[in-house]
Amino acid sequence: MSTTTPTSLDTVERAVQTPEQEQPWAELGLKADEYQRIREILGRRPTGAELAMYSVMWSEHCSYKSSKVHLRTFGNHLTEEMKQHLMVGIGENAGVVDIGNGWAVTFKVESHNHPSYIEPYQGAATGVGGIIRDIMAMGARPIAVMDSLRFGAIDHPDTARVVPGVVSGVGGYGNCIGLPNIGGEVVFDPSYQGNPLVNALCVGALKHEDLHLANARGVGNLVVLFGARTGGDGIGGVSVLASETFDDEGPTKRPAVQVGDPFAEKILIECCLELFHAGLVEGIQDLGGAGLSCATSELASAGDGGMLVHLDRVPLRDPSLRAEEILMSESQERMMAVVTPANIDAFLAVTAKWDVETAVLGEVTDGEHLVVQWHGETVVDVPPRTVAHDGPVYQRPFARPESQDALQADVPTAQRLARPDGADALRATLLRMVASPNLCSRAWVTDQYDRYVMGGTALATPDDAGVVRVDEETGLGVALSLDGNGRYTKLDPRTGAQLSLAEAYRNVAAAGAKPLAVTDCLNFGSPEDSGVMWQFAEAVQGLAVACEQLGVPVTGGNVSLYNQTGDRGLDSAVLPTPVIGVLGVLDDVTRRTPSGWRESGQNIYLLGT
Amino acid sequence: MRVGVVTFPGSLDDGDARRAVRLAGAEPVALWHADADLHGVDAVVLPGGFSYGDYLRCGAIARFAPVMIEVVAGAERGMPVLGICNGFQVLCESHLLPGALVRNDHQKFVCKDQRLRVENASTAWTSQFAAGDEIVVPLKNGEGGFVADTETLDRLEGEGRVVFRYLDGNPNGSLRDIAGITNERGNVVGLMPHPEHAVEELFGPGLDGLGLFTSVLSAGLEALR
Amino acid sequence: MGRVVIDVMPKPEILDPQGKAVVGALPRLGFDAFVGVRQGKRFELEVEGEVTPEVLDQARAAAEKLLSNPVIEDVVSVRAAEAQA
């Protein structure tokens, strides 16, 4: 059911004939030189659908254009020792680490900051849903989640809106999908007032032979979309194209927020695992930000050929969607698989068993074109690499802010921070501290999270690390800790980032596990501020060096920039907040070490300096 | 003894229930919601989770699954049936148990280690306990408030059909602190807390949950004799 | 496209935690006129053609059988509504 008339469709043919047509590249967030580069790549103006694809894939969020040059540092500090357990490193949906006995784990932390400010419940819920799909896309069964949260001042009225929404969103999705929540953080600081941070981590387990990668190989193999129907979620930006390209009717209303359906995702997990175990999947990719644009271009780019996709075969929730909107939609709970023609019937039988809607959209083709058709007309014909991997790379200027010296010199003096003298004062200070928002019990949060589901949780709140069992026969399992400290990082980004890593590493080691790998979510302000960029560069350098010293590789993560509102420059930005997840392995999780006193009469030792 | 554990779309604790059955010494049998066949099992567990997302009312859609026709028929013949959390909700929706479960009075999901008193130790699922025993098992739900009209509540109390009661404060607004109930015959039991999460040392608050699963085992052995 | 609207409310004698929470929150926001609140459900069911008497019969049956739980809820109305654009 199409509402567009063929004449209004911006096809490749039409783009060739109308080279001078004005296009809303600026509204879509592209810079003049970026638009020019697209024209050079294609040798013509892009169609509306192509412009939509490039603009979203070349956005900061998808292309890492400001952070890429710095993230390379991690690779430069990768030693042989660090690669020892690494099966898949940075660059795939999530890193994969060998934990022995034929088992591997995959884990990653990702942000959903801005959406959680707009609609706290759904923003946080869909953040959890997104990271779980990343883990599924590696061929793993998700086994636990964690969440690291930053909110504004605890007594600010808007905090009372954001906190309960975010917490029930994290819980609502995780509880309903059946993943134990095994830890996280809650921190309050006024710098996060308009920019709360919601970072969610998921860990999954798989047997070595079940590892799947996101690539489309084998000419003639089928490209299959399965899961929820596609609606107009998260495509607000592309509506400018509608008004440009279509004159038959104005753009219909598009939702500003995505609503998560954890039930649909639970079904998708079970369905995917059955598909994997039956050997019916050649390549797989989750649909997250940038939806089909991202999934098709990344699958094709990582594969050995091209891809042909018939967009009109996408099952729609909203039949009024236009081609470029379908390409951009960020509807949740969808996956894309590459399947051989011989396996397609078996594939469809499994998805039917789970009541998961499935559509064969197209196939892997010879050559190097990603071609997208809409009712037989070609609306996209691009080299997929140029969309997915060869986006712009910026060398943003960075400089140590002048205010940094004053900040560091501003140490609390005895007058400003009086030391308690005597037992009573000490007692009062202690009570004040344990009652303060950043140190008090987190039970209000953690009581809303299921930590028992799946029956493998050996440690969770209130311990410093979460521990879950992977292999029920041997007790083999993993420990995870997720930590950050924006205040330390603001004072000294390099050391602050290292301290966060050290804390997570210690927590995992103290639980009795051998730390193996690192994931990180780097939450900073605007990269267009040289001070923010300096914080970022320093933090990454610090992390890379510390990882090398500890012998644990960064296997993946996420960068979230532009966490700032207002025009006070660096002062409008959130505290620079690298959140670091460390994963360790235990041969037998029943031998994990809980924290806290267990029995009276035990001795207390203080280790370290 | 073979104990079936039903998987509905959205069941979450089905694997845990099967593990509990196994640790109790019985053979767990996975049953599928769309398959109207109990495959000859001697007892059935309806596990926790969010069947069909719990979207309409908890358990409302699962109640109509093909397998439930067989479960209801089995229950009426006297087969032991245990509904845990979402399973309890399904049993109420199916009218195998009276009353209903509504949103927690504090409106939040709650996950905690919960102390309970075993009030009735003569059901198919509690014979290994003694009346008055206190046990600790995890509680985790968003809609765990047990409600029924006063007459029903009085009847439940009068007939000794309250099987488990919350101790140390009511976690969800359940009327009369009711955590679990049984039918007249004592073969069908539903409870909100999760005994299957207290069957292995270190993976839960203790081993207090195992008793429900060993109880049905001995009920089965009795029947064989 | 026709549309059937079904309203389901918690029975008056049954505890309604959601309504209770709302009635507690209203005065804090300055809405002092309300002494009681109950929260129920409203379903909108779409049909391909018109809302015929048969469709209404189906809707009534669905309301009783699936959309409400007679232990705690009442179906307060099942009616045809004009489809909105």
Place this chain on the structure above:
Amino acid sequence: MGRVVIDVMPKPEILDPQGKAVVGALPRLGFDAFVGVRQGKRFELEVEGEVTPEVLDQARAAAEKLLSNPVIEDVVSVRAAEAQA
């Protein structure tokens, strides 16, 4: 006793997982007439006296401010209803 009824529905363009689950279940029970279902909320607010225009104004404001989430829901109606027994 007066009563105000407020209906809140998920915005049409927003995914409604609850409606989706119901529309999937209906045909399995033999109700085949319905092609779409959306599930919203119905609030009944009681007032001591009559439903005056001021009460309705308060109800409208409460509907916007507390009873609906404007990002994902629409208030579809706010009206006086005769109190039932």
